[in-house]
Amino acid sequence: MTLNAHPDPDENKLVEALKRGEQAAFTEAVSTYSAGMLAVARYYVDPANAEEIVQDCWVTVIDAIRRFEGRSGLKTWLHRIVANRCKNQLRTSHREITTDFSERLEPELDSRFNASGRWATPPKLRFDESADALLENGALSDCLDKHLGHLPESQRSALILYEAHQHKSDDVCNILDVSASNLRVMLHRARQKIFLMVETFQETGEC
Amino acid sequence: MLMCRELAGIASDYIDGELNTGRRLSVQMHLMMCRHCRSFIGNLRASTELLRGHSSARVEQSVIDRINHHVTEALSHRTEDPDSDR
Numbered sequence: 421m422t423l424n425a426h427p428d429p430d431e432n433k434l435v436e437a438l439k440r441g442e443q444a445a446f447t448e449a450v451s452t453y454s455a456g457m458l459a460v461a462r463y464y465v466d467p468a469n470a471e472e473i474v475q476d477c478w479v480t481v482i483d484a485i486r487r488f489e490g491r492s493g494l495k496t497w498l499h500r501i502v503a504n505r506c507k508n509q510l511r512t513s514h515r516e517i518t519t520d521f522s523e524r525l526e527p528e529l530d531s532r533f534n535a536s537g538r539w540a541t542p543p544k545l546r547f548d549e550s551a552d553a554l555l556e557n558g559a560l561s562d563c564l565d566k567h568l569g570h571l572p573e574s575q576r577s578a579l580i581l582y583e584a585h586q587h588k589s590d591d592v593c594n595i596l597d598v599s600a601s602n603l604r605v606m607l608h609r610a611r612q613k614i615f616l617m618v619e620t621f622q623e624t625g626e627c
Numbered sequence: 628m629l630m631c632r633e634l635a636g637i638a639s640d641y642i643d644g645e646l647n648t649g650r651r652l653s654v655q656m657h658l659m660m661c662r663h664c665r666s667f668i669g670n671l672r673a674s675t676e677l678l679r680g681h682s683s684a685r686v687e688q689s690v691i692d693r694i695n696h697h698v699t700e701a702l703s704h705r706t707e708d709p710d711s712d713r
């Protein structure tokens with residue numbers, strides 16, 4: 421017996437419609453899931469290739485969806501298809517993904533401690549506002565977009581899958597082909613960068 | 628004893644509940660005594676929530692449209708020739 425780990429009725433309905441090849445269902449699914457799929461693809465290949473890969477994956481899905489049994493959620497399943505296709509492509513092009521996993525602290529943050537490991541330049545901001553209130557600040561939201569755009573692809577994809585898509589660590593490791601400890605470091609570093617960004621923004625009003 | 632720099636390095640794990648009990652306790656001990664680190668953890672947590680609330684994976688509608696166009700085309704070939712995929 422296969423137990424559906426994500427008994428989301430809307431998702432089940434969508435999957436059934438996809439299995440019947442209904443065009444409206446595909447349009448809906450493409451709009452809902454492509455952003456995440458692109459994030460996965462961009463981890464492995466450059467942005468122009470990423471779009472092509474996601475396109476090809478959707479065409480594959482037209483047939484493959486019939487074999488979807490719902491053991492994982494639809495989103496995870498789609499992300500795995502994209503990851504596998506990218507990995508195959510990398511294997512033929514012999515490209516390597518390089519990421520710096522050595523340090524747990526961003527250099528800019530590291531420089532704020534003194535030799536004995538205490539804060540020399542302590543955090544300046546009072547972060548009393550809730551995240552929602554902060555997000556209503558359009559300028560900060562734009563600034564966040566900009567900084568996310570500047571993150572190394574590896575960190576950005578890890579962040580998007582883990583934070584925005586709420587994937588479990590195991591799934592992210594599997595999709596991005598990284599160890600649990602490397603994933604932790606990518607998340608650390610990305611969050612630290614966002615922290616530094618918000619701090620500067622609140623202090624100076626500049627991005 | 629845990630120093631501020633070291634705490635900053637594992638702050639993310641602390642926030643996500645990924646530390647073992649011993650480490651977690653030493654972080655909590657440190658936080659009781661150090662307001663800078665309290666502030667840092669608070670800031671990092673808020674940054675994380677900020678990211679969670681921010682749909683960081685948005686893509687341009689034109690990209691979605693292109694993908695949809697491609698898929699629609701593939702689907703129409705499929706319905707013209709329903710046996711081709713078996």
Ligand SMILES: [Zn+2]
Binds near residue numbers: 539630634657663664
């Ligand atoms: Zn401290």
